[in-house]
Amino acid sequence: MIWPLTSKPKFESFREEQAAPPAPAPAGAKQNRLDLSLRLRRNRKAEWSRRLVRENTLSAADLIWPIFLSEGENLREPIPSLPGVERLSIDEAVRAAAEAAELGIPAIALFPNTDPALRDEKASEALNPDNLVCRALHAIKKEIPQLGLITDVALDPYTSHGHDGLLRGEEILNDETVIVLVEQALNQARAGADIIAPSDMMDGRVGAIRAALDAHGFEAVQILSYAAKYASAFYGPFRDAIGTNAILVGDKRTYQMDPANSDEALREVAQDIEEGADIVMVKPGLPYLDVIFRVKDHFGLPTFAYQVSGEYAMIMAAANNGWIDGDKAMLESLLAFKRAGADAVLTYFAPRAAKKLKELA
Numbered sequence: 001m002i003w004p005l006t007s008k009p010k011f012e013s014f015r016e017e018q019a020a021p022p023a024p025a026p027a028g029a030k031q032n033r034l035d036l037s038l039r040l041r042r043n044r045k046a047e048w049s050r051r052l053v054r055e056n057t058l059s060a061a062d063l064i065w066p067i068f069l070s071e072g073e074n075l076r077e078p079i080p081s082l083p084g085v086e087r088l089s090i091d092e093a094v095r096a097a098a099e100a101a102e103l104g105i106p107a108i109a110l111f112p113n114t115d116p117a118l119r120d121e122k123a124s125e126a127l128n129p130d131n132l133v134c135r136a137l138h139a140i141k142k143e144i145p146q147l148g149l150i151t152d153v154a155l156d157p158y159t160s161h162g163h164d165g166l167l168r169g170e171e172i173l174n175d176e177t178v179i180v181l182v183e184q185a186l187n188q189a190r191a192g193a194d195i196i197a198p199s200d201m202m203d204g205r206v207g208a209i210r211a212a213l214d215a216h217g218f219e220a221v222q223i224l225s226y227a228a229k230y231a232s233a234f235y236g237p238f239r240d241a242i243g244t245n246a247i248l249v250g251d252k253r254t255y256q257m258d259p260a261n262s263d264e265a266l267r268e269v270a271q272d273i274e275e276g277a278d279i280v281m282v283k284p285g286l287p288y289l290d291v292i293f294r295v296k297d298h299f300g301l302p303t304f305a306y307q308v309s310g311e312y313a314m315i316m317a318a319a320n321n322g323w324i325d326g327d328k329a330m331l332e333s334l335l336a337f338k339r340a341g342a343d344a345v346l347t348y349f350a351p352r353a354a355k356k357l358k359e360l361a
């Protein structure tokens with residue numbers, strides 16, 4: 001809605017004041033000083049003053065920690081393209097979840113690195129009630145029930161071709177995929193997921209999942225829709241982490257969004273809201289701050305952003321080479337999401353950022 005102007009536009013009086021001839025300097029005043037009544041630097045003169053006028057703040061409550069799962073025990077497996085990030089066995093994931101709760105991080109998001117022997121064209125393992133994600137949900141919920149658990153609904157960790165949907169020839173099948181996604185969502189809800197997060201970008205999946213959850217007694221389970229997910233070059237390290245980079249057939253441009261489009265994001269978000277999404281998300285993050293702003297400004301719904309693996313890896317690479325201050329760049333990048341309108345951010349920096357914010361408090 002565009003509101004009619006009932007008074008002078010903002011800053012018009014300021015412009016008029018600046019256009020007026022300067023007032024004469026008081027007798028004895030130094031002539032080498034500018035005659036300025038408005039000095040914006042006054043509010044920046046001290047830390048206490050900067051804190052008082054700060055428009056946006058960042059806290060641990062704004063963070064969601066994505067965690068990669070792997071089979072095994074006492075396993076912490078480094079991911080070379082994600083320095084500082086590891087694949088965790090379930091017992092280690094429980095320890096990480098406890099750390100998240102202690103740091104004040106409200107939720108974690110789980111992503112599996114499925115055994116290649118369990119992947120097939122139909123993503124059958126996604127529907128297994130004893131799969132890696134479901135076992136992790138049970139284990140974490142038992143030990144840290146107060147922590148929010150978010151699960152990814154997409155088939156790429158389970159398919160032999162690395163796509164988010166079922167494949168026929170070179171075509172990703174939309175409606176047939178949605179049927180499987182619904183069963184995957186129910187499987188995760190039964191295992192204890194608090195938030196179901198479809199990231200597949202199939203048309204109609206949010207409505208189908210919402211209807212199924214409600215019909216099976218999971219009315220309280222939220223849906224976080226990856227509503228505007230772009231076919232981005234920034235996902236490479238993530239695909240390394242879940243083991244799909246080497247097996248992906250073709251690309252995902254027929255279902256993920258064109259990076260050139262912004263208006264389309266609003267249509268995608270509107271569709272998912274209409275179908276029952278409780279929260280919407282924009283992915284990637286920093287290259288799409290304009291989209292985050294437009295989505296939040298237009299709809300006002302809780303809006304999340306995903307600081308994806310490539311964004312994290314770039315900051316870490318520059319920091320590890322001594323080119324930037326890693327902690328400062330990390331916090332500045334996360335604050336940028338808040339400034340753009342994001343209510344929360346999925347980021348691999350979550351535990352490190354939470355610890356740093358605690359130090360600075």
